[in-house]
Amino acid sequence: MKNLRYLFGILTLCMVSSTQAQEPATSELYLLLKSKDSLLFDAAFNRCDVETMESLFTEDFEFYHDRGGFTDGREAFLKPTRENCEKREPSAPQYSKRILIDGSLEVYPLKKDGEIYGAIQHGVHRFEFLNEKNEYQKGDIAKFTHVWMLIDGEWKIKRELSYDHHLMESEDTTEAITVSEEILDSYEGNYTSPQVGTVQIKKDNGTLLLVTERMQATLFAKTTDTFFMKERPVQFKFIVSSNVGVEKMQIIENEKVVDEAQRE
Numbered sequence: 001m002k003n004l005r006y007l008f009g010i011l012t013l014c015m016v017s018s019t020q021a022q023e024p025a026t027s028e029l030y031l032l033l034k035s036k037d038s039l040l041f042d043a044a045f046n047r048c049d050v051e052t053m054e055s056l057f058t059e060d061f062e063f064y065h066d067r068g069g070f071t072d073g074r075e076a077f078l079k080p081t082r083e084n085c086e087k088r089e090p091s092a093p094q095y096s097k098r099i100l101i102d103g104s105l106e107v108y109p110l111k112k113d114g115e116i117y118g119a120i121q122h123g124v125h126r127f128e129f130l131n132e133k134n135e136y137q138k139g140d141i142a143k144f145t146h147v148w149m150l151i152d153g154e155w156k157i158k159r160e161l162s163y164d165h166h167l168m169e170s171e172d173t174t175e176a177i178t179v180s181e182e183i184l185d186s187y188e189g190n191y192t193s194p195q196v197g198t199v200q201i202k203k204d205n206g207t208l209l210l211v212t213e214r215m216q217a218t219l220f221a222k223t224t225d226t227f228f229m230k231e232r233p234v235q236f237k238f239i240v241s242s243n244v245g246v247e248k249m250q251i252i253e254n255e256k257v258v259d260e261a262q263r264e
Helices: 002-016 028-047 050-055 074-087 181-187
Strands: 057-065 069-072 096-100 106-112 115-130 136-151 154-167 189-193 197-204 207-211 216-221 226-228 234-241 245-253 256-263
Touching (some): 028 050, 028 096, 028 115, 028 136, 181 234
Antiparallel strands (some): 106 115, 136 154, 189 197, 234 245
């Protein structure tokens, strides 16, 4: 907690400082870290290049996510990516992609005795995912802050914050109903999807929370076995067997089943 308070203290000081502290978009440092940002997310989303990702993090890397929690250490952070990349079909299109919002990237140098030892990089990005037609559609949007350190002449990320996640708005006017805690309990657990890997379902104040490696979303009850997202026209139907209980979860978009996640 001491390290976290220290980190947030640094961020606060930087954000309230004068605009002169921010690097201009034409500076060498700004352009260098912008290219590092592109390299990182290209490796993560497009190429499944875990070795490149590993080279961009310090060994004691810490990741703070407003919904996914805290991850301590580079290897703990990279482990899910390694596992998903091993399962990925090389010829299959990338399920999701990341887009940096134009004009959102900011860089603040960190100095001691006039020498740069690190930098804070802040920006906003959004994500898209494939629908049943293999077309990308809008997903969630979030802010990110990276604390870069200059170590032996190389820039590496020591701390990362990912926060203010929310999904793009849609025109869905479906009314949510209230279902019992017993019903919500029955749907909690881990599911496995061919498209996104592990999907976790858990209760969240009378609703269900869907958690994957790339996103989180609140699911509202439409019926006792079908839930929906308010942000886009996607529904989740739980298939129940009289013998084993909940067998799987169907993902339905535009009245078509686009994916199925089996209960683990």
